[in-house]
Structure formats: structure tokens, C-alpha cells
Amino acid sequence: MLRVAAVAVLPPRHVRMHDLGLTMMFGCVVRAWTWCLASPDVASGPVMRLDVSRKPGSVAQAWRRTQKASLGPNYRPRHVAQLDRGKMIPVIDFSKLQGDERALTLAQIANGCEEWGFFQLVNHGISEELLERVKKVCSECYQLREGRFNESTPVRSLNELVDRESQGEAVKKLKDVDWEDVFVLQDDNAWPSNPHDFKETMEEYREELRKLAEKVMELMDQNLGLEKGYIKKAFTGDGQQEAFFGTKVSHYPPCPRPDLVDGLRAHTDAGGVILLFQDDQVGGLQILKDGEWVEVQPMKNSIVINTGDQIEVVSNGRYKSTWHRVLATRDGNRRSIASFYNPSLKATIAPAAAPAASSYPKFMFGNYMDVYVKQKFEAKEPRFEAVAAM
Numbered sequence: 001m002l003r004v005a006a007v008a009v010l011p012p013r014h015v016r017m018h019d020l021g022l023t024m025m026f027g028c029v030v031r032a033w034t035w036c037l038a039s040p041d042v043a044s045g046p047v048m049r050l051d052v053s054r055k056p057g058s059v060a061q062a063w064r065r066t067q068k069a070s071l072g073p074n075y076r077p078r079h080v081a082q083l084d085r086g087k088m089i090p091v092i093d094f095s096k097l098q099g100d101e102r103a104l105t106l107a108q109i110a111n112g113c114e115e116w117g118f119f120q121l122v123n124h125g126i127s128e129e130l131l132e133r134v135k136k137v138c139s140e141c142y143q144l145r146e147g148r149f150n151e152s153t154p155v156r157s158l159n160e161l162v163d164r165e166s167q168g169e170a171v172k173k174l175k176d177v178d179w180e181d182v183f184v185l186q187d188d189n190a191w192p193s194n195p196h197d198f199k200e201t202m203e204e205y206r207e208e209l210r211k212l213a214e215k216v217m218e219l220m221d222q223n224l225g226l227e228k229g230y231i232k233k234a235f236t237g238d239g240q241q242e243a244f245f246g247t248k249v250s251h252y253p254p255c256p257r258p259d260l261v262d263g264l265r266a267h268t269d270a271g272g273v274i275l276l277f278q279d280d281q282v283g284g285l286q287i288l289k290d291g292e293w294v295e296v297q298p299m300k301n302s303i304v305i306n307t308g309d310q311i312e313v314v315s316n317g318r319y320k321s322t323w324h325r326v327l328a329t330r331d332g333n334r335r336s337i338a339s340f341y342n343p344s345l346k347a348t349i350a351p352a353a354a355p356a357a358s359s360y361p362k363f364m365f366g367n368y369m370d371v372y373v374k375q376k377f378e379a380k381e382p383r384f385e386a387v388a389a390m
């Protein structure tokens, strides 16, 4: 009989080798502005110029026209061709915000938010040295708790399912568990005390990530035509409350039956801006794009950004939160460190648009969370309806 405890005898911990008001009211009048492009995605491709010469519209629309006109139907970014992975989420060089390519970089961010809900940042300003330390302490911390996973609910549930299957029963994928080992770091909870440098390293990392989240939110303010600091104010009751900032450290151990359980079931995130430092080597994170699951390609030391349900509300649906999931894998122990910059539970969330133009209700974030905890793996629309009725 195949028991899930088989994870224990799989090869040990596998290869861990592991803008503008750029909504830009381009309005009627913006003429032919041109910016050269040199994002990592198109590093070896033709020079592109952002097409803002035509009608009013979002930066993302200008970006799409530019891509179409400049790249032509046959052009594929070099590394896409090399990896042959089909669709790839946008990779954006954050350092370009500092120079001549700021407007183009803002447009890439607008496109990432409007079209994907996900994008990866490189040259984001967080030192490689710190990121290497983060990987090390999180892996060491997991090693110290690894044994516990065999006693956990996902392992027990999968064991039971496999037993039933071995007795001839037709079984279906588990719907109520995730094949992951998780702990959460907040400002006010107990943190692992081992390894000895875990706390210091993770405090330093969280401070950097909190600042990065706030910078990204200011860029969203600009791209949405909102005043600087709008989203942060919305999340903090105009500065009267503290935004929530939590870091979820996850490992997805090797799974003998990935056909019967997901690493993390499909969901959209409840909150604001999520910053994910994912494994360099072990993939598994996928997003739902135009009806297809697309892999979030592992990229060394990049930070993956995605937007949650509250950004969808504040942007009045312009930045939709995207469904994503993590597949369990047979061989490889994926590590992921997701930091969530969310509103305070007491914050009132509503679209920035005038009430008459709002497509979403106004509610207290804490009430939304009460609904979310029960309906996380379901469609978001009923959650908005439920909170509107409160």
C-alpha cells in the first residue's frame, strides 16, 4: 500500500540549488512622447517607443499598442523563446524608475496591474546579500520543523484517500486541504527562535518589503490618477490606524500524489499588495490568465507582486485580483515567502471613483475578512455581495 509517509523516504530535501499621473490623462493632448525600452523581457529585441500619440486611454492601452506596433507578430523575447514556456508574466526593471525610462516603467507596471494582476520586479533595491540570508534562515528553520509535516492534516488526509483508493474506491482530489507547511510572521506574534539569526534577518527583510510595498502603492496611485499616498491612507483610516503587514513562510514538501492534492488551492488574495519571494528552482505557482493556467516563472532574487481584492475595490475594478494556485510536486521542496500589505481591519474600503460610478460596495475590511476566511477558495463576487449586505 502506498502510504504518504513515503515523502520521508524521497530523496532528502531536494535540490534547493535552489507612471504622468500616468493614468496619464494622456487626455486629448499628449503628443508623441517617446521612450526607449530596455526591460529584461526585451533586452535583445528592437527598440520600442511608447505610443501615446493617439487617443486618450490608459497607460496599459498605450503599452499594448506599442508592443503590437514595435514587436511585430513574429518577435518573441529571447528568453521566452529559450525557455519555450508560453505566456510569461511581465518582468519589470524597478531601477528604471529612477531615470529616463520612468514613464515607460510606470506604463509597464500599469500593464502588469491591468492585464495580469501579477508582475515580477528585478533590480528592486533589496540586496542580494539580504535575500540570500533570508533563504538560508527560512530553509534552516524549515529543517528544524520538517518532521512535523508527516503528522499533519494534509498527510493524514492523503493517506486516508490513498488507502481508500487501494481498496478499489474511485477517489477525487482533496478539496479541503493544502499540501503546505506554513507559519506567519507579524509585528505582534511569536516568531521561531531558531536558527539564532532568523529573527534579526526576517525583521530586516520585512522592513525592506514594507517600504517596497508602499513604493509600489504610490506608483499605483500615480497610474490610477490618484493623489500620492491615496491607497495607504485608505488602508490606514487616513493615517489613524496601522496597515496590516504579515509574512507567510511556506514550504511545499515533495508530494507522492500531486494528482490528489494541491500545494495551495486556487484563490484570490483578500488584501492589498502581496510581495512574494519565491523559490529560485522549484516552480508550481500558477495564475489564471484568459482561462489558462500560466506558470509564474522562477527567477533568482526577483520579487513577484500581485494585487488583492482591496486594490480591485479601490481601483473600482481596474486592477482585478487574479486567481492563483500552487501545484504540489513530486520532487522538490518549494519555499515561498509571501508578504501581505493589507488594510487595517478597521479601515473603510471603497472605490476611489465617485459613488455614482462605483461598481463595488463600501465596507469595513474586518467585515470582509470575516467572509473571506469562510470563502477563500471560492469566487470573490459573493464575498463583495455578502459584505455589502452587512
Ligand SMILES: O=C(O)CCC(=O)C(=O)O
Binding pocket: 248, 250, 264, 269, 276, 278, 285, 324, 325, 326, 336, 337, 338
Ligand atoms: O506560495 C506561493 O507561491 C504562493 C502563496 C500564495 O498564493 C498565498 O499564500 O496566498
